[in-house]
Amino acid sequence: MNKKYDVIVVGAGNAGLSAALGVALGGLSVLVLEKNSVPGGSATSFVRGRFEFEASLHELASVGTEDAPGSVRRLFSKYGLDIDWQYEKNAFRVIADGPDGYDATMPTGVSDFADEMERLCPGSRDSVLSAFDMAEKISKGFDYLGKGKPDPAVLFSEHRDFLCAVSHSADECLDALGMPKKAQNIMKTYWPYLGTGTDEIDFAHYMSMVDSYIRRRPALPRLRSHELSLAFEKAIRDLGGEIIYNCPVTKILVENGKAYGVTAGGEDILCDYVVANCWPDTAYGALIEKEQAPEKALRLQNARTPASLFFTVYLGLNRTSEELGIKDYSVFLYNGADSLKQYRDCNSLDTCFMIANCLNCAIPDSSPEGTSTIFITTMFSDEAWGEVSPKDYKKRKNAMADRLISLYEEKLGISIKPYIEEIVIAAPPTFARYLSTPGGTPYGYEMKRWDRMLTRIMSADSERFTERLYFVGAAGERGDGYSSTYANGASCASKILREVSKNGKN
Ligand SMILES: Cc1cc2nc3c(=O)[nH]c(=O)nc-3n(C[C@H](O)[C@H](O)[C@H](O)COP(=O)(O)OP(=O)(O)OC[C@H]3O[C@@H](n4cnc5c(N)ncnc54)[C@H](O)[C@@H]3O)c2cc1C
Secondary structure, eight states: OOOEEEEEEEOOBHHHHHHHHHHHHTTOOEEEEOSSSSSBTTSOEEEETTEEEESSOSOBSSOBOSSSBOHHHHHHHHHTOOOOEEEOSEEEEEEEOSTTOEEEEEESSHHHHHHHHHHHSTTOHHHHHHHHHHHHHHHHHHHHHTTSSOOHHHHHHHOHHHHHHHHSBHHHHHHHTTOOHHHHHHHGGGGGGTTSOTTTSBHHHHHHHHHHHHHHOOEEETTHHHHHHHHHHHHHHHTTOEEESSOOEEEEEEETTEEEEEEETTEEEEEEEEEEOSOHHHIIIIISOGGGSOHHHHHHHHHSOBOOEEEEEEEEESSOHHHHTOOOSEEEEESSSOHHHHHHGGGSSSSOOEEEEOHHHHSTTSSOTTOEEEEEEEEEOHHHHHTOOTTTHHHHHHHHHHHHHHHHHHHHTOOOGGGEEEEEEEOHHHHHHHHOOGGGOSSOBOOOTTSOHHHHHHTTTTTOOSBTEEEOSTTSTTOSSHHHHHHHHHHHHHHHHHHHHHHOOO
């Protein structure tokens, strides 16, 4: 391949696609190389028998409506992507066992949410409303960050509450707001979506996610997340961008500390900028020549911890959700009410929580007539999953799936086993094979106290150890999730376009 590109994107996950479309819209030539046969990474679907399963998306944050668009909708409209959005009426149902337990179904809409919380936990309303007020200030802070390199003086003078929220944990801020413990626990239901304990994740990050689900409602593309990835693919190609599937990048070419191309299919392909939707661990550990891997980059990746590993069971059932008695799209099932205990329980394979989703409750015709689908997800720490030896893998994987299904039946009082027509189990190695992430985590590095979103955004430039090489994705500045990875890709595209307009094309 003799052609040289302005930008080559390694990997067509959410962030890679978003970066590719962003630079293509800015007039740059772009080539996306993806090792799998379809776009999207986690954002995909797969077919077994007569069912098409959503692979990952429980719910998308920050979509909003046409009248009150969230950041994802605004970005998609800038990108010219037209998605058939569906919305969930309720935010979630959560069932926590134990003496402090509860079974709560929380509605969307800030005032309805606060009313229901007041009913469940008398005396909680003011603190709940204060948390949502804070969320509005947090949102302004994030909007400011999205405008480019933030100026600390402006942050201090105009976004004080935001700074407070980014420098304190969710636990600290909910305590400071005087929220009763039970209400705090219900507010913290979403913690698995960020995969970090609520004593570590900053309030700004956590609360902006909660706010976006409650205020703007959880959104789903009608045709599963594959619809999103295909819309990106089409838009990139319409602008002359190229995408090649089944094409793993085996090298990122770097000389004198500057990236200048990649090797794929045995050929070197040259470019001005490389955008890596693979992890820094993969890039510096396997794709870049050792002598071109700066020590600082290796030290930083060693200091960071890959986030939780996923285990998901996908079920195709030969009964409708009504016949089975399933009423909720999204149910969180916890052992105990304390979110930190729930998080720590992930260190063992025995006491896990579960999130169960029945897509038919949100999109009734998402499976053939007379059927329904459920997917049940849990998480483990790397150490917990490390207990499983290759010899025991199959047995442990099947036993885990069986346990999750039995727990679902027991906790919800719904029988599903007799109606299973298709079952697919994705264990951490399944995700690792498909995504090429450490241990298979789809969540990037855990957002620790020293390594939160604001710190990452502020130090992004000083963490670029190789010239002309950008990293995007869940392991990047904004962490995991669809909305974060789309935003991360878009911000990378803006940076490249700014660099090109300053320095000109090579
Ligand atoms: C079961 C599950 C449920 C989830 N639920 C939600 C949810 O409800 N809401 C939400 O917002 N988020 C959810 N997430 C998280 C979300 O899906 C991810 O955080 C996000 O999609 C990650 O995007 P990414 O850009 O980092 O790319 P990834 O999805 O990690 O994709 C990276 C791509 O790069 C490719 N690649 C890697 N190396 C190479 C190479 N050398 N050459 C070529 N290609 C390469 C991979 O094949 C892959 O396609 C969930 C994830 C899972 C797995």
